[in-house]
Amino acid sequence: xxxxxxxxxxxxxxxxxxxxGLFSRRAAxxxxxxxxxxxxxxxxxxxxVPEGVTPEGWxxxxxxxxxxxxxxxxxxxxxxxxxxxxxxxxxxxxxxHGAEAVERMLAGFADATVWLVVAAFLLSGTVVxxxxxxxxxxxxxxxxxxxxxxxxxxxxxxxxxxxPIIPSNTARGGGVMFPVVNGLAQALGADPYxxxxxxxxxLVLCGSHANLVAAAMFFTGxxxxxQLGNFAAADLGVSWTWTTWLAGxxxxxxxxMSLLPALLYWIHRPELTHSPEARREARRELQAMGPCTxxxxxxxxxxxxLVAAWASEPVHGVHAAGVALxxxxxxxxxxxxxxxxxxxxxxxxxxxxxxxxxxxxAEQLQxxxxxxWFAAQIEQQVGGFTGVWAALLVGLAYFFSxxxxxxxxxxIMAMASVLFVVAKAAGAPPMLxxxxxxxxxxxxxxxxNYSTGQVVIYSGLGYVSTPRWFAIGLAVGVxxxxxxLGVGMPYxxxxxxx
Amino acid sequence: xxxxxxxxxxxxxxxxxxxxGLFSRRAAxxxxxxxxxxxxxxxxxxxxVPEGVTPEGWxxxxxxxxxxxxxxxxxxxxxxxxxxxxxxxxxxxxxxHGAEAVERMLAGFADATVWLVVAAFLLSGTVVxxxxxxxxxxxxxxxxxxxxxxxxxxxxxxxxxxxPIIPSNTARGGGVMFPVVNGLAQALGADPYxxxxxxxxxLVLCGSHANLVAAAMFFTGxxxxxQLGNFAAADLGVSWTWTTWLAGxxxxxxxxMSLLPALLYWIHRPELTHSPEARREARRELQAMGPCTxxxxxxxxxxxxLVAAWASEPVHGVHAAGVALxxxxxxxxxxxxxxxxxxxxxxxxxxxxxxxxxxxxAEQLQxxxxxxWFAAQIEQQVGGFTGVWAALLVGLAYFFSxxxxxxxxxxIMAMASVLFVVAKAAGAPPMLxxxxxxxxxxxxxxxxNYSTGQVVIYSGLGYVSTPRWFAIGLAVGVxxxxxxLGVGMPYxxxxxxx
Numbered sequence: 003x004x005x006x007x008x009x010x011x012x013x014x015x016x017x018x019x020x021x022x023g024l025f026s027r028r029a030a031x032x033x034x035x036x037x038x039x040x041x042x043x044x045x046x047x048x049x050x051v052p053e054g055v056t057p058e059g060w061x062x063x064x065x066x067x068x069x070x071x072x073x074x075x076x077x078x079x080x081x082x083x084x085x086x087x088x089x090x091x092x093x094x095x096x097x098x099h100g101a102e103a104v105e106r107m108l109a110g111f112a113d114a115t116v117w118l119v120v121a122a123f124l125l126s127g128t129v130v131x132x133x134x135x136x137x138x139x140x141x142x143x144x145x146x147x148x149x150x151x152x153x154x155x156x157x158x159x160x161x162x163x164x165x166p167i168i169p170s171n172t173a174r175g176g177g178v179m180f181p182v183v184n185g186l187a188q189a190l191g192a193d194p195y196x197x198x199x200x201x202x203x204x205l206v207l208c209g210s211h212a213n214l215v216a217a218a219m220f221f222t223g224x225x226x227x228x229q230l231g232n233f234a235a236a237d238l239g240v241s242w243t244w245t246t247w248l249a250g251x252x253x254x255x256x257x258x259m260s261l262l263p264a265l266l267y268w269i270h271r272p273e274l275t276h277s278p279e280a281r282r283e284a285r286r287e288l289q290a291m292g293p294c295t296x297x298x299x300x301x302x303x304x305x306x307x308l309v310a311a312w313a314s315e316p317v318h319g320v321h322a323a324g325v326a327l328x329x330x331x332x333x334x335x336x337x338x339x340x341x342x343x344x345x346x347x348x349x350x351x352x353x354x355x356x357x358x359x360x361x362x363x364a365e366q367l368q369x370x371x372x373x374x375w376f377a378a379q380i381e382q383q384v385g386g387f388t389g390v391w392a393a394l395l396v397g398l399a400y401f402f403s404x405x406x407x408x409x410x411x412x413x414i415m416a417m418a419s420v421l422f423v424v425a426k427a428a429g430a431p432p433m434l435x436x437x438x439x440x441x442x443x444x445x446x447x448x449x450x451n452y453s454t455g456q457v458v459i460y461s462g463l464g465y466v467s468t469p470r471w472f473a474i475g476l477a478v479g480v481x482x483x484x485x486x487l488g489v490g491m492p493y494x495x496x497x498x499x500x
Numbered sequence: 501x502x503x504x505x506x507x508x509x510x511x512x513x514x515x516x517x518x519x520x521g522l523f524s525r526r527a528a529x530x531x532x533x534x535x536x537x538x539x540x541x542x543x544x545x546x547x548x549v550p551e552g553v554t555p556e557g558w559x560x561x562x563x564x565x566x567x568x569x570x571x572x573x574x575x576x577x578x579x580x581x582x583x584x585x586x587x588x589x590x591x592x593x594x595x596x597h598g599a600e601a602v603e604r605m606l607a608g609f610a611d612a613t614v615w616l617v618v619a620a621f622l623l624s625g626t627v628v629x630x631x632x633x634x635x636x637x638x639x640x641x642x643x644x645x646x647x648x649x650x651x652x653x654x655x656x657x658x659x660x661x662x663x664p665i666i667p668s669n670t671a672r673g674g675g676v677m678f679p680v681v682n683g684l685a686q687a688l689g690a691d692p693y694x695x696x697x698x699x700x701x702x703l704v705l706c707g708s709h710a711n712l713v714a715a716a717m718f719f720t721g722x723x724x725x726x727q728l729g730n731f732a733a734a735d736l737g738v739s740w741t742w743t744t745w746l747a748g749x750x751x752x753x754x755x756x757m758s759l760l761p762a763l764l765y766w767i768h769r770p771e772l773t774h775s776p777e778a779r780r781e782a783r784r785e786l787q788a789m790g791p792c793t794x795x796x797x798x799x800x801x802x803x804x805x806l807v808a809a810w811a812s813e814p815v816h817g818v819h820a821a822g823v824a825l826x827x828x829x830x831x832x833x834x835x836x837x838x839x840x841x842x843x844x845x846x847x848x849x850x851x852x853x854x855x856x857x858x859x860x861x862a863e864q865l866q867x868x869x870x871x872x873w874f875a876a877q878i879e880q881q882v883g884g885f886t887g888v889w890a891a892l893l894v895g896l897a898y899f900f901s902x903x904x905x906x907x908x909x910x911x912i913m914a915m916a917s918v919l920f921v922v923a924k925a926a927g928a929p930p931m932l933x934x935x936x937x938x939x940x941x942x943x944x945x946x947x948x949n950y951s952t953g954q955v956v957i958y959s960g961l962g963y964v965s966t967p968r969w970f971a972i973g974l975a976v977g978v979x980x981x982x983x984x985l986g987v988g989m990p991y992x993x994x995x996x997x998x
Contacts, residue, residue, distance in 0.1 A: 078832055104818070108821070111609045114603060320590065320601065321602040324601065327605075331588075335584060
């Protein structure tokens with residue numbers, strides 16, 4: 003109420019501050035931020051619907067492109083940007099007509115991965131509120147925290163260990179690692195909107211990018227990786243299994259993991275580099291915390307059970323999102339946390355809105371032929387190339403096409419199979435194609451802040467601005483290409499894959 | 501963090517307060533609240549799967565019944581109760597296995613009505629934050645607020661006027677009326693957890709129950725009412741249109757509306773009965789607020805546009821939920837409210853969780869044959885009755901079966917058609933059956949606090965405890981039966997319907 007009165011009285015007083023006139027500075031900023039969004043929408047719209055794409059599909063291409071631009075120019079936060087996109091698509095009839103149109107628009111809100119992200123937010127809130135995250139983080143700092151770089155390496159090490167165990171990269175990154183990384187940042191005195199922002203940012207970047215390397219290294223490092231094995235068998239006629247996957251990935255993976263924390267340290271240098279003081283302080287605070295509370299012990303046991311349940315998905319068949327939501331139910335039954343605190347978790351509901359909306363759009367992009375058209379464009383580009391060059395070109399196109407996807411799984415489902423066929427037709431070596439596409443399927447998640455659940459969660463903390471996240475993502479992308487092709491290609495040659 | 505420390509140190513200090521021992525008072529309460537839930541679950545479970553119901557279906561019947569009991573004994577708030585129910589159903593395999601099981605479990609979170617409820621929460625938050633709701637409420641009080649009873653009647657009058665215009669009872673009750681009623685309660689100094697709780701409760705009850713009477717009066721008073729016209733034509737062979745509907749409903753409807761505010765006043769007497777002071781105060785505050793702000797005017801225009809869009813659904817075909825979400829998008833584009841405030845709207849996300857979960861369960865109750873079995877039970881009961889008595893008995897069974905449904909629409913879709921067939925076979929007069937089932941389809945929403953979107957929203961404010969909401973609901977239910985059968989039956993006889 004106070005705020006309302008203030009703003010209303012401000013208007014009545016006719017104060018000469020900027021922001022009141024029709025062409026005030028605020029209005030100019032508003033226009034400057036919307037302009038690129040509208041321009042891209044108009045440009046795509048006026049370019050004519052390509053063959054094979056439905057008119058509705060082209061609306062999706064148009065609004066999706068404009069939304070991605072909006073993520074960068076930020077006339078609105080991501081949640082409202084997606085909501086506006088959905089509203090426009092509904093209004094122009096791109097979702098169809100009648101009750102079914104709204105159902106299609108809302109489809110993403112029932113998506114399992116979206117709810118895994120929501121559950122990860124909620125779980126990590128409990129880890130924070132019970133003090134367990136802080137306890138683990140303080141312990142890590144007291145043991146490994148001589149330097150911030152050391153913390154970066156310990157995050158990467160944890161991802162490497164958990165990589166083969168937890169088959170959902172979002173459960174691993176968002177559910178297990180994120181609460182610890184978040185606790186680490188807070189324990190080092192980092193604040194997204196204040197002091198030591200870059201220190202928090204460094205830890206978050208390590209967590210997010212190391213997660214993707216771990217995902218790329220293991221056949222069970224990401225939920226949709228096994229699907230690539232099926233595609234490779236069907237489209238390329240090769241056996242692409244847990245062991246062959248690792249045979250090709252372990253060397254570039256190890257190299258990548260051992261350079262990544264240092265690279266990020268160089269790109270996004272934390273203010274706090276040495277922290278002997280932080281280490282002593284951590285020990286003191288750990289002592290002051292006293293022994294574990296009953297709530298902390300119960301939560302730790304529950305989290306261990308969740309990790310076991312995630313790891314044994316092939317046995318019981320319950321999707322990681324179901325496991326996570328069941329975990330939250332247990333937390334509530336045991337009274338380890340309060341429902342009030344869950345419903346007040348703004349980050350969770352923000353992610354639900356924008357990720358759910360993007361998933362609905364991505365689904366339609368695929369159904370309406372836009373993705374097939376996009377693959378055909380790549381096929382044309384690759385046309386003149388053959389053999390190894392075709393494999394590389396297809397791989398690069400696949401890697402950077404991730405800019406247009408909001409989910410690693412969606413990217414794989416939409417494009418991997420098509421590109422396997424394209425590359426095979428161009429005479430590329432099958433094992434090389436399987437390797438490049440498989441590893442890139444995970445590594446390409448580095449490019450944006452909407453590529454996969456854990457990236458959404460880490461970047462959502464706000465330690466790194468969106469434009470900067472994209473810039474660092476591109477740099478890490480180039481690094482991945484250099485390592486995985488520079489080290490990988492000669493090594494895969496040794497393996498006889500080309 | 502402070503809270504964590506307090507509770508942990510409390511445990512370490514070994515304080516002799518109740519709540520620490522193994523069989524402490526708190527533990528006893530916990531057990532006493534869970535016991536009925538578990539008992540009902542076990543009772544249903546051990547009763548053996550009826551013929552025609554799948555084993556999975558019987559799990560749903562079992563957990564659903566236990567959940568409804570849990571809503572009353574409240575071992576947990578409704579959101580977590582539903583989450584626990586979903587987790588149990590997933591764990592026992594009732595949703596099936598693999599990725600599809602989780603998708604079925606999450607299906608309700610993509611339901612249009614669920615999102616209409618969420619959108620209504622978000623919209624009404626904006627109406628409150630801009631001060632528009634307060635302004636309208638103050639104006640209403642200054643004009644009609646000599647007594648609290650007068651306010652009750654003005655709410656009923658507004659519902660009666662809007663009834664034929666806005667074809668979604670949730671959009672009407674939750675989107676338009678709720679913000680005003682909420683503003684009224686606040687302006688009268690009512691607080692759900694403090695002073696003048698019953699005053700707020702009275703207004704909320706008027707809003708909620710008057711909405712259902714308006715829904716029952718008009719063919720376009722509720723989203724699924726037109727479907728009853730289709731069923732009546734197909735199953736009973738009668739023409740049941742906008743005009744025939746109103747021909748039968750106007751008289752009992754008017755009687756019902758003119759008695760309802762007084763009845764509720766008698767059952768749930770507000771502390772504040774006369775408010776000349778409130779009226780003077782309202783005038784003073786209205787003057788102090790000054791002229792409308794630009795934000796308030798813009799929001800009022802937008803809300804009028806939303807009402808127009810809801811009313812013209814038959815023309816443009818966009819579901820009310822799509823209209824509401826588009827309205828929120830416009831609010832954000834124009835900067836009338838902040839995304840931060842939307843994501844902080846705990847009520848909206850609470851409703852999403854529990855209503856979405858219930859909808860998923862209701863869908864499976866229907867798919868797995870439980871509802872068909874339930875209809876068959878009714879058919880058996882009705883067996884010995886014929887003619888008018890069969891119509892009345894079917895009507896009563898239909899009315900009270902609403903206890904098992906989380907949505908008026910779901911109730912209609914699951915049972916109306918079946919009961920039309922049952923009643924016709926028993927030789928009941930077709931027009932009488934059409935009338936009774938149609939009107940009861942809406943009136944029966946009075947029984948619970950989970951029957952339809954607006955009820956969820958009003959009761960969610962917390963002015964009326966859940967057990968009391970059920971008790972008052974039953975009383976209003978008996979009142980509806982008395983009025984609609986007592987006044988309706990002779991009148992429908994005059995119309996020649998039996």
